[in-house]
Amino acid sequence: MGKLPSFVFLIFSFHCFKSSLALIDTNISTNKSALLGLKSFITSDPYDYLSTWSISSFPCNWVGVTCSNRHGRVHSLNLGGMDLKGTIYPQLGNLSFLVELDLSSNNFYGKISRELVQLHRLKLLNLSHNDFQGQVPTRIGDLSMLEHLNIRNNNFEGFIPLSLFNLSRLKTLDWNSNLIEGSILVEVGRLDHLNVLQLLRNKLLGIIPQTISN
Ligand SMILES: *[C@@H]1O[C@H](CO)[C@@H](O)[C@H](O)[C@H]1NC(C)=O
Ligand SMILES: *[C@@H]1O[C@H](CO)[C@@H](O)[C@H](O)[C@H]1NC(C)=O
Ligand SMILES: *[C@@H]1O[C@H](CO)[C@@H](O)[C@H](O)[C@H]1NC(C)=O
Protein backbone atom coordinates (compact mmCIF):
# COMPACT_ATOMS: atom_id res chain seq x y z
CA MET A 1 0.00 0.00 0.00
CA GLY A 2 2.73 2.42 1.08
CA LYS A 3 4.58 1.78 -2.17
CA LEU A 4 1.94 3.06 -4.56
CA PRO A 5 2.15 6.81 -3.74
CA SER A 6 5.92 6.90 -4.00
CA PHE A 7 5.71 5.10 -7.34
CA VAL A 8 3.17 7.66 -8.57
CA PHE A 9 5.38 10.43 -7.25
CA LEU A 10 8.32 9.01 -9.12
CA ILE A 11 6.41 9.02 -12.43
CA PHE A 12 5.20 12.51 -11.71
CA SER A 13 8.64 13.89 -10.93
CA PHE A 14 10.12 12.11 -13.91
CA HIS A 15 7.52 13.85 -16.05
CA CYS A 16 8.43 17.26 -14.57
CA PHE A 17 12.10 16.54 -15.08
CA LYS A 18 11.49 15.66 -18.71
CA SER A 19 9.45 18.77 -19.44
CA SER A 20 11.97 21.07 -17.77
CA LEU A 21 14.70 19.40 -19.79
CA ALA A 22 12.67 20.06 -22.94
CA LEU A 23 12.38 23.72 -21.97
CA ILE A 24 16.12 24.05 -21.43
CA ASP A 25 16.63 22.20 -24.71
CA THR A 26 14.55 24.70 -26.64
CA ASN A 27 16.45 27.61 -25.22
CA ILE A 28 19.80 25.96 -25.74
CA SER A 29 18.95 25.19 -29.34
CA THR A 30 18.00 28.78 -30.12
CA ASN A 31 21.17 29.92 -28.41
CA LYS A 32 23.02 27.30 -30.41
CA SER A 33 21.73 28.59 -33.74
CA ALA A 34 22.71 32.14 -32.81
CA LEU A 35 26.25 30.97 -31.95
CA LEU A 36 26.46 28.97 -35.16
CA GLY A 37 25.35 32.12 -36.96
CA LEU A 38 28.32 33.96 -35.44
CA LYS A 39 30.62 31.12 -36.51
CA SER A 40 29.34 31.25 -40.09
CA PHE A 41 30.84 34.75 -40.51
CA ILE A 42 34.28 33.64 -39.34
CA THR A 43 36.25 32.89 -42.47
CA SER A 44 39.55 31.85 -40.96
CA ASP A 45 40.23 29.77 -37.84
CA PRO A 46 43.83 28.60 -38.34
CA TYR A 47 44.03 26.63 -35.08
CA ASP A 48 40.60 24.97 -35.49
CA TYR A 49 39.33 26.32 -32.20
CA LEU A 50 35.76 26.31 -33.44
CA SER A 51 35.76 22.74 -34.72
CA THR A 52 33.86 21.74 -31.57
CA TRP A 53 31.04 24.09 -32.57
CA SER A 54 28.66 21.83 -34.39
CA ILE A 55 24.93 21.37 -34.64
CA SER A 56 25.14 17.92 -33.03
CA SER A 57 26.98 18.89 -29.84
CA PHE A 58 25.98 20.69 -26.65
CA PRO A 59 27.06 24.37 -26.76
CA CYS A 60 28.09 24.43 -23.09
CA ASN A 61 31.00 22.16 -24.12
CA TRP A 62 32.14 24.32 -27.00
CA VAL A 63 35.52 26.04 -26.84
CA GLY A 64 35.05 29.62 -25.65
CA VAL A 65 31.49 29.12 -24.42
CA THR A 66 30.69 29.20 -20.72
CA CYS A 67 27.30 28.34 -19.26
CA SER A 68 26.10 29.34 -15.83
CA ASN A 69 26.08 26.48 -13.34
CA ARG A 70 22.69 27.34 -11.96
CA HIS A 71 20.54 27.36 -15.09
CA GLY A 72 22.84 25.86 -17.67
CA ARG A 73 22.38 28.97 -19.76
CA VAL A 74 24.96 30.26 -22.15
CA HIS A 75 26.54 33.08 -20.19
CA SER A 76 29.77 34.13 -21.80
CA LEU A 77 31.67 33.89 -25.02
CA ASN A 78 35.41 34.28 -24.90
CA LEU A 79 37.12 34.02 -28.27
CA GLY A 80 40.08 36.19 -27.27
CA GLY A 81 43.46 35.60 -28.91
CA MET A 82 42.38 32.82 -31.27
CA ASP A 83 43.65 34.46 -34.44
CA LEU A 84 40.16 34.38 -35.93
CA LYS A 85 39.34 36.41 -38.99
CA GLY A 86 35.97 37.50 -40.24
CA THR A 87 33.19 40.00 -39.89
CA ILE A 88 30.63 40.24 -37.19
CA TYR A 89 27.42 38.30 -37.49
CA PRO A 90 24.85 40.88 -38.64
CA GLN A 91 22.19 39.41 -36.33
CA LEU A 92 24.43 39.96 -33.34
CA GLY A 93 21.35 40.89 -31.32
CA ASN A 94 20.35 37.19 -31.35
CA LEU A 95 23.12 36.57 -28.82
CA SER A 96 20.98 38.43 -26.30
CA PHE A 97 21.63 35.82 -23.60
CA LEU A 98 25.29 36.87 -23.29
CA VAL A 99 26.63 38.54 -20.16
CA GLU A 100 30.22 38.62 -21.40
CA LEU A 101 31.47 38.92 -24.96
CA ASP A 102 35.21 38.91 -25.56
CA LEU A 103 36.42 38.94 -29.17
CA SER A 104 39.72 40.64 -28.33
CA SER A 105 43.05 40.08 -30.08
CA ASN A 106 41.80 38.61 -33.33
CA ASN A 107 41.47 39.88 -36.89
CA PHE A 108 37.81 40.79 -36.93
CA TYR A 109 37.07 43.63 -39.31
CA GLY A 110 34.23 45.74 -40.67
CA LYS A 111 31.47 47.58 -38.90
CA ILE A 112 29.62 46.55 -35.79
CA SER A 113 25.92 46.14 -36.48
CA ARG A 114 23.52 48.42 -34.70
CA GLU A 115 21.98 45.27 -33.23
CA LEU A 116 24.83 45.29 -30.73
CA VAL A 117 22.68 47.40 -28.44
CA GLN A 118 20.20 44.53 -28.12
CA LEU A 119 22.67 42.59 -25.97
CA HIS A 120 20.95 44.05 -22.96
CA ARG A 121 22.44 41.65 -20.38
CA LEU A 122 26.06 42.46 -21.29
CA LYS A 123 28.38 43.43 -18.48
CA LEU A 124 31.61 43.02 -20.42
CA LEU A 125 32.28 43.85 -24.04
CA ASN A 126 35.85 43.44 -25.22
CA LEU A 127 36.53 44.15 -28.90
CA SER A 128 40.09 45.33 -28.36
CA HIS A 129 42.99 44.62 -30.76
CA ASN A 130 41.03 43.98 -33.97
CA ASP A 131 40.41 45.92 -37.17
CA PHE A 132 36.89 47.11 -36.49
CA GLN A 133 35.87 50.36 -38.13
CA GLY A 134 32.89 52.69 -38.36
CA GLN A 135 31.15 54.41 -35.50
CA VAL A 136 30.42 53.16 -32.05
CA PRO A 137 26.61 52.67 -32.16
CA THR A 138 24.86 55.88 -31.08
CA ARG A 139 22.56 53.86 -28.83
CA ILE A 140 25.39 52.17 -26.94
CA GLY A 141 23.69 53.61 -23.84
CA ASP A 142 21.01 50.91 -24.20
CA LEU A 143 23.51 48.39 -22.79
CA SER A 144 22.50 49.50 -19.35
CA MET A 145 24.27 46.69 -17.44
CA LEU A 146 27.66 47.37 -19.02
CA GLU A 147 30.62 47.59 -16.64
CA HIS A 148 33.62 47.07 -18.93
CA LEU A 149 33.88 48.44 -22.45
CA ASN A 150 37.15 47.89 -24.25
CA ILE A 151 37.57 48.83 -27.91
CA ARG A 152 41.28 49.62 -27.70
CA ASN A 153 43.36 49.36 -30.86
CA ASN A 154 40.81 49.41 -33.66
CA ASN A 155 39.76 51.98 -36.24
CA PHE A 156 36.56 53.22 -34.65
CA GLU A 157 35.79 56.77 -35.74
CA GLY A 158 33.34 59.59 -35.13
CA PHE A 159 32.29 61.30 -31.93
CA ILE A 160 31.80 59.78 -28.51
CA PRO A 161 28.05 58.95 -28.47
CA LEU A 162 26.17 60.99 -25.90
CA SER A 163 24.31 57.91 -24.70
CA LEU A 164 27.60 56.47 -23.43
CA PHE A 165 27.29 58.71 -20.41
CA ASN A 166 24.04 56.95 -19.47
CA LEU A 167 25.99 53.81 -18.62
CA SER A 168 26.00 54.46 -14.92
CA ARG A 169 27.57 51.09 -14.03
CA LEU A 170 30.68 51.59 -16.16
CA LYS A 171 33.90 50.80 -14.34
CA THR A 172 36.42 50.58 -17.15
CA LEU A 173 36.44 52.33 -20.48
CA ASP A 174 39.43 51.74 -22.74
CA TRP A 175 39.21 53.42 -26.13
CA ASN A 176 42.94 53.93 -26.71
CA SER A 177 44.29 53.94 -30.26
CA ASN A 178 41.23 54.60 -32.41
CA LEU A 179 40.15 57.53 -34.57
CA ILE A 180 37.65 59.05 -32.15
CA GLU A 181 37.20 62.80 -32.66
CA GLY A 182 35.54 65.75 -30.96
CA SER A 183 35.93 66.56 -27.30
CA ILE A 184 35.26 64.96 -23.95
CA LEU A 185 31.85 66.16 -22.79
CA VAL A 186 30.95 67.45 -19.33
CA GLU A 187 28.58 64.48 -19.04
CA VAL A 188 31.63 62.32 -18.32
CA GLY A 189 31.09 63.39 -14.71
CA ARG A 190 27.98 61.19 -14.59
CA LEU A 191 30.10 58.04 -14.77
CA ASP A 192 30.81 57.98 -11.09
CA HIS A 193 31.72 54.28 -10.92
CA LEU A 194 34.49 54.70 -13.46
CA ASN A 195 37.94 53.52 -12.32
CA VAL A 196 39.73 53.45 -15.64
CA LEU A 197 39.32 55.93 -18.50
CA GLN A 198 41.71 55.52 -21.43
CA LEU A 199 41.43 57.71 -24.50
CA LEU A 200 45.05 57.97 -25.61
CA ARG A 201 45.97 58.13 -29.29
CA ASN A 202 42.73 59.34 -30.79
CA LYS A 203 41.80 62.59 -32.54
CA LEU A 204 40.26 64.26 -29.52
CA LEU A 205 40.73 67.96 -28.81
CA GLY A 206 39.49 70.73 -26.57
CA ILE A 207 39.65 71.00 -22.82
CA ILE A 208 39.17 68.30 -20.22
CA PRO A 209 35.92 69.15 -18.39
CA GLN A 210 36.14 69.79 -14.65
CA THR A 211 33.40 67.23 -14.03
CA ILE A 212 36.07 64.59 -14.59
CA SER A 213 36.86 64.98 -10.89
CA ASN A 214 33.61 63.08 -10.15
C1 LIG B 1 13.38 29.55 -21.95
O1 LIG B 1 13.03 30.69 -22.69
C2 LIG B 1 11.76 31.22 -22.36
C3 LIG B 1 11.44 32.38 -23.30
O2 LIG B 1 12.51 32.73 -24.10
C4 LIG B 1 11.79 31.65 -20.90
O3 LIG B 1 10.51 32.13 -20.53
C5 LIG B 1 12.16 30.47 -20.01
O4 LIG B 1 12.31 30.90 -18.67
C6 LIG B 1 13.45 29.85 -20.47
N1 LIG B 1 13.71 28.65 -19.71
C7 LIG B 1 14.90 28.32 -19.22
C8 LIG B 1 14.98 27.04 -18.49
O5 LIG B 1 15.87 29.02 -19.38
C1 LIG C 1 18.96 31.87 -25.08
O1 LIG C 1 18.63 31.19 -23.90
C2 LIG C 1 18.02 31.97 -22.91
C3 LIG C 1 17.80 31.18 -21.67
O2 LIG C 1 18.53 30.02 -21.64
C4 LIG C 1 16.69 32.49 -23.44
O3 LIG C 1 16.07 33.29 -22.46
C5 LIG C 1 16.96 33.29 -24.69
O4 LIG C 1 15.74 33.71 -25.24
C6 LIG C 1 17.72 32.48 -25.70
N1 LIG C 1 18.10 33.40 -26.75
C7 LIG C 1 18.17 33.06 -28.01
C8 LIG C 1 18.53 34.10 -28.99
O5 LIG C 1 17.97 31.95 -28.39
C1 LIG D 1 18.07 35.65 -35.47
O1 LIG D 1 16.88 36.34 -35.18
C2 LIG D 1 16.07 36.59 -36.30
C3 LIG D 1 14.88 37.42 -35.88
O2 LIG D 1 15.01 37.93 -34.62
C4 LIG D 1 15.65 35.26 -36.91
O3 LIG D 1 14.88 35.51 -38.06
C5 LIG D 1 16.89 34.47 -37.28
O4 LIG D 1 16.52 33.19 -37.74
C6 LIG D 1 17.78 34.30 -36.08
N1 LIG D 1 19.00 33.66 -36.52
C7 LIG D 1 19.51 32.63 -35.90
C8 LIG D 1 20.74 32.03 -36.52
O5 LIG D 1 19.04 32.15 -34.88
Ligand SMILES: *[C@@H]1O[C@H](CO)[C@@H](O)[C@H](O)[C@H]1NC(C)=O
Ligand atom coordinates in the same frame (compact mmCIF):
# COMPACT_ATOMS: atom_id res chain seq x y z
C1 LIG E 1 40.30 42.79 -23.13
O1 LIG E 1 41.22 42.00 -23.84
C2 LIG E 1 42.57 42.44 -23.73
C3 LIG E 1 43.40 41.63 -24.71
O2 LIG E 1 43.05 40.28 -24.69
C4 LIG E 1 43.00 42.28 -22.29
O3 LIG E 1 44.33 42.70 -22.13
C5 LIG E 1 42.09 43.14 -21.42
O4 LIG E 1 42.38 42.93 -20.07
C6 LIG E 1 40.63 42.83 -21.65
N1 LIG E 1 39.87 43.90 -21.02
C7 LIG E 1 38.81 43.70 -20.30
C8 LIG E 1 38.12 44.87 -19.72
O5 LIG E 1 38.38 42.58 -20.11
Ligand SMILES: *[C@@H]1O[C@H](CO)[C@@H](O)[C@H](O)[C@H]1NC(C)=O
Ligand atom coordinates in the same frame (compact mmCIF):
# COMPACT_ATOMS: atom_id res chain seq x y z
C1 LIG F 1 19.73 58.64 -21.13
O1 LIG F 1 18.77 58.00 -20.30
C2 LIG F 1 17.59 58.78 -20.12
C3 LIG F 1 16.73 58.08 -19.07
O2 LIG F 1 16.65 56.72 -19.31
C4 LIG F 1 16.89 58.92 -21.46
O3 LIG F 1 15.74 59.68 -21.32
C5 LIG F 1 17.85 59.61 -22.42
O4 LIG F 1 17.26 59.68 -23.71
C6 LIG F 1 19.17 58.88 -22.51
N1 LIG F 1 20.09 59.69 -23.28
C7 LIG F 1 20.68 59.25 -24.38
C8 LIG F 1 21.58 60.22 -25.05
O5 LIG F 1 20.51 58.13 -24.81
